[in-house]
Amino acid sequence: MKNVLVIGAGTMGHGIAEVCAIAGYNVTIVDIKDEFLEKAVKKIGWSLKKLESKKKIKENAEDVLKRIKTTTNLEEAAKEADFVIEAVIEDTDVKKDIFKRLDENCKEGVIFSTNTSTIPITDISSATRRPESVIGLHFFNPPTLIKLVEIIRGERTSDETVEKTKEFAKTIGMDYVLVEKDVPGFLVNRINLRVFTEAIRMVEEGFKPEEIDSAVKYRLGLPMGILEVVDFSGVDIVFYVTHEMMKRGVNVKPSKLVEEMIKEGRLGMKSGRGFYEHKGVYHRVKIPRNLAYRVNPVRILAPAINEASWLLRNGIATREDIDKAMVLGMGYPKGLLEMADDFGIDMVVETLEARAKETGLDEYSPDPLLVEMVEAKKLGKKSGEGFYTWNYEQVDFGPVRYEKRHNYALITMRRPDKLNSLNEEMWTGLNQAFKKAEEDKDVRAVLITGEGKAFCAGDDISVMGSWKKFTDGRDFFEKVALPLVATLMEYTKPTISLVNGYAFGGGMELNLLFDIVIASEKASFAVPEGLIGAMPPIASTIGVAMLGRKFIKYCLTGDQLDPEEAEELGFVDVVVPHDQLEMAGIEYVEKVSRLAPLSVKAIKESVNAVRKTFTEALELSKREIVMLIPTSDFAEGMMAFVKKKRPVWKGY
Ligand code: NAI
Numbered sequence: 083m084k085n086v087l088v089i090g091a092g093t094m095g096h097g098i099a100e101v102c103a104i105a106g107y108n109v110t111i112v113d114i115k116d117e118f119l120e121k122a123v124k125k126i127g128w129s130l131k132k133l134e135s136k137k138k139i140k141e142n143a144e145d146v147l148k149r150i151k152t153t154t155n156l157e158e159a160a161k162e163a164d165f166v167i168e169a170v171i172e173d174t175d176v177k178k179d180i181f182k183r184l185d186e187n188c189k190e191g192v193i194f195s196t197n198t199s200t201i202p203i204t205d206i207s208s209a210t211r212r213p214e215s216v217i218g219l220h221f222f223n224p225p226t227l228i229k230l231v232e233i234i235r236g237e238r239t240s241d242e243t244v245e246k247t248k249e250f251a252k253t254i255g256m257d258y259v260l261v262e263k264d265v266p267g268f269l270v271n272r273i274n275l276r277v278f279t280e281a282i283r284m285v286e287e288g289f290k291p292e293e294i295d296s297a298v299k300y301r302l303g304l305p306m307g308i309l310e311v312v313d314f315s316g317v318d319i320v321f322y323v324t325h326e327m328m329k330r331g332v333n334v335k336p337s338k339l340v341e342e343m344i345k346e347g348r349l350g351m352k353s354g355r356g357f358y359e360h361k362g363v364y365h366r367v368k369i370p371r372n373l374a375y376r377v378n379p380v381r382i383l384a385p386a387i388n389e390a391s392w393l394l395r396n397g398i399a400t401r402e403d404i405d406k407a408m409v410l411g412m413g414y415p416k417g418l419l420e421m422a423d424d425f426g427i428d429m430v431v432e433t434l435e436a437r438a439k440e441t442g443l444d445e446y447s448p449d450p451l452l453v454e455m456v457e458a459k460k461l462g463k464k465s466g467e468g469f470y471t472w473n474y475e476q477v478d479f480g481p482v483r484y485e486k487r488h489n490y491a492l493i494t495m496r497r498p499d500k501l502n503s504l505n506e507e508m509w510t511g512l513n514q515a516f517k518k519a520e521e522d523k524d525v526r527a528v529l530i531t532g533e534g535k536a537f538c539a540g541d542d543i544s545v546m547g548s549w550k551k552f553t554d555g556r557d558f559f560e561k562v563a564l565p566l567v568a569t570l571m572e573y574t575k576p577t578i579s580l581v582n583g584y585a586f587g588g589g590m591e592l593n594l595l596f597d598i599v600i601a602s603e604k605a606s607f608a609v610p611e612g613l614i615g616a617m618p619p620i621a622s623t624i625g626v627a628m629l630g631r632k633f634i635k636y637c638l639t640g641d642q643l644d645p646e647e648a649e650e651l652g653f654v655d656v657v658v659p660h661d662q663l664e665m666a667g668i669e670y671v672e673k674v675s676r677l678a679p680l681s682v683k684a685i686k687e688s689v690n691a692v693r694k695t696f697t698e699a700l701e702l703s704k705r706e707i708v709m710l711i712p713t714s715d716f717a718e719g720m721m722a723f724v725k726k727k728r729p730v731w732k733g734y
Contacts, residue, residue, distance in 0.1 A: 083250070084108055087163035089156065089180055090170035091122035094197055097225040098167055100126045103149045104139055105254040110151045110159045119152035126150065129226060156180065160187035165250055167219060169197040177201060178209035185210035193243055193250070195219035199271060200326040203236030203264045214240035217247050218261070220268055222411050230410035232268045234261040257410055259403035266330035267323070269399050270411045273418065275327060275334060276385035278320055281308035282337045283441075289377055291357040296373035298382060301669050303415035307369055308382065309357040311412075313350035317343050317357075333445045375658045380425045380665065384433040387422040391449035394419075394469075401469050415672075419469040423462030424668055427455045463487040473524050482511030484518055490671040491519035491528045498534025503542040504588050506562050513566040520575060526675045526682075529667045530596065531580035532589075537605065540587020546616070547720040555711035559704060563588075567620070567700075570595040571693055574683045576674045580667045581605040581645075581654070591620035594628065597689065598670055599653065601645040602660040607653070610640030615719025615729070616710055619703035624696045629653055 084107065088099040091113040099122070103109045113119050130143035139146065153159050160166070166184055170176055177196065184194055194216045196206055207216035218234025231251050235244055244260070251258040261268045267275055281294050295307020312320050321340050328334060343349070343356065350356030351363055358367040393399045399407070405417020414421075422430055431448045438446035460467045464487055466474025472488035481502075483494040493515045495502040502508070512530075519528045532538050549555045570577070570592075579596040583604055590607045593599050601607075609618035609625070618625070622637045629652055636643065648654040658666045674682060710716050714732050722729035 083164040083253075085110065085162050085164045087112065087159050087166045089113075089166065089168045090197075091118045091152070092169065092171070093223060094221060094225065095167075095169035096122035096125050097129075097223070098169055098197065098221055099150060100129055100146075101225045101254050101256070102167075103146050104130075104133075106149075107165075107254070108149050108151070110153060110162065112153055112156050112159050114154060116152075116154060119154070123147070123150065123152060133226070156183055157187045160184050161189075163188055163192055166192060166194045167197060168195065169221075172198060172200060174201050174205060177206050181206055181209040181216065185212060191215075193217060193246055195247060197221055199268075200266065200323060200330075202266075202330070203234050204238065207236050207238060213238035215243050217243050218264070218268065219247060219251070220270075221256075222270070228411060229256055230407065231256045231258050232261050232270060232407065232411075233258050234264055234268050236264050257406065259399060259407045261399055263396070263398045265393075265396075265398055266327045266332050269393060269404065269407045271323060272327070272332070272393065273386045273389050273404075273408065274412070275324060275332070276389045277308055277382065278312055279324070279334055279337065280382055280385050282312070282320075282339060284377065284382070285309070285357065286337065286339050290373070292369055293373045293376040294382065295369045296371060297375070297377045297379045299369055300371050300374040301666075302379050302383070302421070303672070305413040307367075310367060310369070313356035313358055313360065313367075315350070316352060317348060317350045335443055335445065375656070375662065375666070378433075378659070378662055378665070380429055380433050381437070383418065383421060383425075384430050384437070385446065386418060387425075387430050388434055388446070388449050388452065390418050390422075391451040395449060395451040423468035423470055423472065425462065425665065426464050427452060427461045427468050429665075431456050464492075477515075477518065479511035479514040479518075480507035482508065482515045484515040486519075486522060486525060489524055489526045489675060490668070491515075491522065491525045493519070493528060493530040495530075495532040495538055498532075498536070500542065501536035501539035501584060502532040502534070502589070503539045504563070505542040505545050506558075508538075508542075509562045509566055513569050516566070516569050516573065516577075520569075520573060525575065526679070527576040527578055527671045529578050529580055529664075529671065531582050531663070531667075535583040535604075536589070537579075537581045537583055537585040538589025538592065539584050540589045540591075540611070541616075543614070543720065543723055546614075547724065549711050552708050552711045556708040559708065564704075566592075567595065571690055573690070574686045576682060576686065578667050578670050578674075580663045581607075582660070582663055587611050587618065588620075591618055591625065593653070594620050594625050595693070597686075598655050598674075599648075600663065600666050600670065601648060601654045601657050602663045603645060603657060604660050605645045605648075605654075605657075606642050607645075607648050608640055608642040609637055612638065613640045613719065613729070614723045615713065615716035615731075617703065617707050619700065619707050623699040623703050624693060627696050627699075 086102045086107040086109050088095050089112045091111050099109045099111045127147055130146050133139045134143045168180055196218055203218040207213035216236055217239050220232040222228035233247050284294050291309040295309055298304050298307045324336055347353050348355045351360045354360050390404045394401055401419050405419050408414040408418045431452050434446045434448045459465050462468030463472045466472050475486040477484045481497045483496055485492045519525045577596040578598045579593050581601040585607050590609050609621040611618045618637055626633050645654055645657040649657050718729045
């Protein structure tokens, strides 16, 4: 196979021709006018020069360009062709006419591929007497950069044609995904339709484009925001593609906003205005990072995951190809179905059901595959199996649940009726769970949270109330509490706390030993130990050292901090809506997992060294608290707390 015929010298045709020539094929480009061909060759020349200067091609630009011929005579060009790629305007009649002429002029065994985005391959193939040789070969713009093609099997495409097309794709340096049925939008555009539609609907509901795109870029890690992509592709193109897919039976309600935007000439980048204002073509809008938690990213992707499930269930594409397509075609940092496994399939289904209820649209009905997965407890990383199988382990250390979820561990304090307060079993269970996570090579970071409305309400008052002599308290600290503190002070993996509710006393203080603290909007913090005749040993040492003078006030008053105040003080890193807490934690696992494990270890050792410089102060405060135990103030404090009364201090 030597000669490739590319028909259509426009946006796609010239790029496809360039890719084929770079791969060593002789390429003939056909168009209807010489001026279109001249323009295309100029563009290819310019692009090749750029690739040459960046050393992205092995030969020099002139040698590659020499392999490209142009003509307006389709019949003549067809006679020499070994492989045909049609990339003319998206018009069924024009395409069918071309395929008929190809059929009349091409040799036996030549493959006729079409780059159509919306026209059924089977329909185009009906213009020929050899529909078995007709196939979809869908490139992405620009083909020189996006190294993926969708290979689409028409109803009558032969296996041999599919195999030869796969081989051809490889020879031009393209990775491919196979779309087994000629469904509208194939794979990528079908999924994109759902993502674009949801993002546009969110704008219709009053979210700002920046809020949506901030979540997409900075949390999901996509290279561009969804509405940025819509502006880049053209609002009119999205309208056109949506309507073409609707015409072919895809269940989607079109957007009124898009129609209005087109009427106003807000077509996106090309007209200077779309969802954003654009100062010239290729101008990148600035998306602020601090808006990233205004929307739930699961909502943006749930309809797309639903669509992907439909493709999978109907045998149209494999899970691997669905994921590969979104990674290579759209620059997703990981596959869509892998993301679904991160979110939790139950969460995806809940989101879809909520949207179906809110909108009354059955396009949100969860696909039977998703429903089945939830019923079978195939929930993703959190249960060890979802679209993929993950390393999973669950161990209960008393009231502490340890779960290994593939590359991270989730530790959950589970005494919700006692607000997860720290009794002996809780301290010991936490220490065992953290140690287990430290030893597991798969675990890159540890998340910790509490069940119910508290993260952890501090030391268990009934335990403290039972201390009569200072040795009771001392023994408890030394044998039960301090081993966990020591483990955390030596910990070499990142610890990420998800503060779901109250974090009081010891529950707040533990957070001073964690590396990243994410708080739900429902969280509240306080170190009220002084109010019960005790004192906060970690807060009044490491806390004051790390957070500064302002923190003394909270130790001395027991005043509560809401999550925003805690964030301002530097105690909390980020405050997120309650339903996004776990998700936000998982996103941070992803972030820290991007660092080299040895770098993370080195950073942690250094941070630990800083924490350990306060060991002496911590020792002192431990002695102080132990000395408080036999005092009458402590006895009074305990009593008052149990009776919910104001204590009467004797003191001094
Ligand atoms: P375009 O409008 O830039 O180029 C189409 C070219 O076809 C023009 O140069 C036109 O003169 C030529 N043409 C029209 N009738 C012809 C004929 N009878 N014989 C030979 N040439 C003829 O269009 P674009 O964007 O390159 O799209 C081409 C095809 O690729 C369409 O089917 C489109 O759906 C598909 N596609 C487009 C993508 C894009 O991002 N633009 C991405 C993937 C697929």
